[in-house]
Amino acid sequence: MTQPEKLPILQPANDMTARARWYLGIAGVRHLLVGAFALLMPEAFKSTSFIPIIEAAPLWFWAVFSIGAGIACLGASLTKSEPLARLGMAWSAVVTLLIGVGLLLSVFTGQSSSPTGPIIWLAVALKDFVVCAQPIRSPFEGLTERLARKHST
Amino acid sequence: MQVDLPGWSQFILALVAVAGALGAHRLNKRGQVTQAAQQSAANELASRAQGFDEMEAVVEWQAKQIEKLEARADKDAQAQARRCRASLDHFTTAFITLMGQVGTEEAKRSAEKALTEVEVHLAEDHPPIPDPTLHD
Numbered sequence: 001m002t003q004p005e006k007l008p009i010l011q012p013a014n015d016m017t018a019r020a021r022w023y024l025g026i027a028g029v030r031h032l033l034v035g036a037f038a039l040l041m042p043e044a045f046k047s048t049s050f051i052p053i054i055e056a057a058p059l060w061f062w063a064v065f066s067i068g069a070g071i072a073c074l075g076a077s078l079t080k081s082e083p084l085a086r087l088g089m090a091w092s093a094v095v096t097l098l099i100g101v102g103l104l105l106s107v108f109t110g111q112s113s114s115p116t117g118p119i120i121w122l123a124v125a126l127k128d129f130v131v132c133a134q135p136i137r138s139p140f141e142g143l144t145e146r147l148a149r150k151h152s153t
Numbered sequence: 154m155q156v157d158l159p160g161w162s163q164f165i166l167a168l169v170a171v172a173g174a175l176g177a178h179r180l181n182k183r184g185q186v187t188q189a190a191q192q193s194a195a196n197e198l199a200s201r202a203q204g205f206d207e208m209e210a211v212v213e214w215q216a217k218q219i220e221k222l223e224a225r226a227d228k229d230a231q232a233q234a235r236r237c238r239a240s241l242d243h244f245t246t247a248f249i250t251l252m253g254q255v256g257t258e259e260a261k262r263s264a265e266k267a268l269t270e271v272e273v274h275l276a277e278d279h280p281p282i283p284d285p286t287l288h289d
Contacts, residue, residue, distance in 0.1 A: 090174065
């Protein structure tokens, strides 16, 4: 007795979402730019709002810290590596939170030049934390991309 | 409100760094759990879909087997009918020969009646079937 045809095995659909890659890429560029400016043009950080941050650690330390986060985020975006993405997002969230809290401290010490700094930096830090709690990969991503390509052609 | 924080900013930012790192680590774990749950749900859906495909394949295969069996049964029945007809034809020939050798009128009438019955049976129940193995 012949058997029915063998069916194809399950396909592991486990790609990183386009949203996660874009978010990681943008966060990576943000940290690289901030780190590069802090390292190469430290005189640009002359606002009194930065005094609590620079008092806590020298500017080159913040620059290196930020560049590390940027490399991790950009690397994860390019290589689609989930462990690197998790490290990069956590790193980015902590750096952003520290800068936000540092700017917030300047409000209480009367050194703040503008209240928008801590608002924006803390909001971005919160976004990073929210992204940390989200799935980086989606089993439906490959299927979604194929369907999107099919509909666009 | 103005607070003097000489030296405190380092301490506060260090505390924030530790709390932030711990928070990010926990949120990352939560993200991984959600991701694993999504993958598990996707695998479940995929295995159900594969189950339907398997059932469809089995049903198709069984339908083909039934068609083959029916075709084989039809062929067997046709062969049986041909054999039956050939036997009856031989019987008729033998009977006609025998009739020529019978002496009494009573026996002849009985033989003719039996022959008629055979011919009726042949005409009604065994119509001639073309042999598919024979070609014109």
